[in-house]
């Protein structure tokens with residue numbers, strides 16, 4: 346229940362504690378690529394903060410973590426201002442919440458374009474880190490991390506070591522200059538093989554593919570990055586000149602033709618029910634994909650509608666991330682307990 350009243354002291358204190366904890370966790374995750382808590386724990390803190398702000402809007406300032414995108418730019422890298430801002434995604438944690446979100450987005454889209462049936466672009470949410478590539482006259486001129494969304498870190502030299510990322514586009518018809526966003530990740534098989542090699546050399550294995558990918562891309566020395574099996578799939582567009590497209594899926598097909606790595610897992614559907622089918626299907630086969638996922642992303646496919654729906658300070662209003670419930674974790678300890 347929303348109230349304009351000042352919150353009780355206990356809620357205010359809890360609010361301040363949450364902001365501080367979230368800032369600490371963001372720092373560990375984005376700056377050091379070494380989180381202190383699991384994503385599920387982090388998401389719970391963030392969600393609690395959102396609920397408190399919904400209840401007491403008076404608490405939410407512009408500097409609240411709910412109004413900001415991710416992390417800051419490390420001094421170890423040159424900073425880059427993105428030609429167009431990069432965003433995070435709104436999360437939903439249940440199919441009911443998802444339904445409500447899709448229904449609202451569909452109503453807004455239909456109000457804008459009553460003649461156009463809404464199509465949804467369903468994608469897996471790759472658990473890696475975002476990278477923004479700028480191509481000019483078909484050549485890669487810049488690769489930057491998301492940073493705080495406005496300013497990212499220049500990791501061009503490191504991106505040049507990733508073979509999925511074309512240094513020159515092939516084919517024809519590419520815009521004179523454009524930004525394309527995607528996710529850098531380490532495939533599960535590559536991660537396991539890399540760790541086995543580390544263990545064989547008596548070295549400590551890497552904790553998980555997401556943090557390994559982030560730590561690998563954010564190396565000072567590109568030779569170190571080159572040793573890591575980094576890959577990339579594109580999942581969005583930034584600023585572009587002369588890129589006349591109707592749908593995001595259409596843009597993917599063009600980009601595929603230019604040699605950019607497009608995920609094989611995306612699907613365009615014509616109804617909310619089919620979007621939910623996609624979610625249950627990928628929930629079952631999430632471990633058969635080549636990389637880790639931390640959910641599903643559903644986007645309005647029509648680019649004009651995307652632009653008109655626009656953005657909050659943190660997220661687009663035309664896309665949503667559905668997070669699967671946490672899986673049971675089978676630890677070695679548990680196996681031992683079971684055997685006992």
Ligand code: NAD
Nearest residue numbers: 370374380382383384387433434468469470471475580642
């Ligand atoms: P996010 O990861 O929830 O969502 C936005 C990002 O998703 C985009 O920037 C993009 O890089 C990525 N993405 C992957 N696949 C995509 C696709 N198909 N289409 C579009 N985007 C796609 O956003 P966030 O703000 O970076 O961070 C929140 C996430 O990071 C949470 O899941 C949280 O659990 C985790 N996190 C964890 C900790 C921790 O301490 N464990 C700290 C901070 C953040």
